[in-house]
Amino acid sequence: MSIAAGHNPGRPANPTRRTSAPRKRGDDTRAKIIDETVRCIVEEGFAAATAKHVAERAGVTWGVIQYHFGDRNGLLMAVVDDGVDRLIESLSAADVSELPLRQRIEVVVDTAWSCYSSPTSMAAFEILRATRGGLGQSSRRHLLEMNSAIGQLGRLITEDPANAGVAEVIWATLRGVVLAQMVTGTAVDWGLERHALIDMVTRVLQ
Numbered sequence: 001m002s003i004a005a006g007h008n009p010g011r012p013a014n015p016t017r018r019t020s021a022p023r024k025r026g027d028d029t030r031a032k033i034i035d036e037t038v039r040c041i042v043e044e045g046f047a048a049a050t051a052k053h054v055a056e057r058a059g060v061t062w063g064v065i066q067y068h069f070g071d072r073n074g075l076l077m078a079v080v081d082d083g084v085d086r087l088i089e090s091l092s093a094a095d096v097s098e099l100p101l102r103q104r105i106e107v108v109v110d111t112a113w114s115c116y117s118s119p120t121s122m123a124a125f126e127i128l129r130a131t132r133g134g135l136g137q138s139s140r141r142h143l144l145e146m147n148s149a150i151g152q153l154g155r156l157i158t159e160d161p162a163n164a165g166v167a168e169v170i171w172a173t174l175r176g177v178v179l180a181q182m183v184t185g186t187a188v189d190w191g192l193e194r195h196a197l198i199d200m201v202t203r204v205l206q
Contacts, residue, residue, distance in 0.1 A: 030068045030078075033058045037079050041123040046130040051075065076127050083124030084145050090115040091152050102202045108156045109170060109198060113190075116174045122182055125175075158205055166201055173197050 036058040040049045051072040055062050069075040094111045096104040115121055128143075154167030173193065181188040 029060065029064065033060060033065060033068060033075065034078055034082055037075060038120050038123040041079075041126055042119045046126050049076070076131070079120065080124040080127055083118075083121045084149070086118070086120060087112070087115045088145070088149050088152070091149060091156065094156055096156055101205060102198065105157055105198050105201050105205075108153060109174075109194065109201075112153055112170065113174055113177075113194070117178050117181065122178060125178065126182065157201070163205060166204060170197065170201065 033054065037049055037054050040054055040057055051062055051065055054075065055065055065072075065075060069078055090111050091108075094107060096107045099107065150167050150171050151164075153170065154164055157163075157166060177188055177190045177193060
């Protein structure tokens with residue numbers, strides 16, 4: 001891990017940017033750094049995503065990263081924030097209330113897969129796995145948000161509390177396929193697994 005001179009690794013550094021005053025150029029730079037961090041993790045692995053290397057890839061200085069994120073941990077959690085936010089937004093936008101059961105399940109599964117298998121989501125998953133709670137309250141907060149997203153996914157399919165486990169099964173299946181994709185480094189054709197998952201969930205809920 002790259003640590004700037006004078007930085008105490010035991011205490012998280014706060015970004016110096018005043019985020020309450022939005023600036024288009026600053027927002028673009030922040031987004032560029034996050035996107036480059038995602039690409040770095042997906043292409044080279046978590047260990048390669050040092051602040052120095054990300055700065056080099058993004059064409060910025062360490063001071064710019066400090067300005068926007070505080071330190072490397074702040075940058076990593078920004079990636080996780082982005083991944084979780086995109087997932088929750090995608091599920092919130094899914095309008096399936098008027099669809100027949102099987103079509104409702106298909107839309108929910110495909111929406112969750114589209115977001116969960118994205119580079120941002122895979123990078124976020126890798127960060128949480130690699131840090132193993134080492135980022136303190138931020139890690140725990142994101143796990144709670146993920147649990148909330150799982151509950152939301154289930155409610156899109158059925159409001160019956162007795163079927164709450166269905167969402168967990170969908171989530172576990174998606175997570176397993178994404179993990180296989182991360183390990184192999186290639187896109188996984190999960191057509192057979194998708195069909196079997198949708199069939200299974202449909203039968204259970206019928």
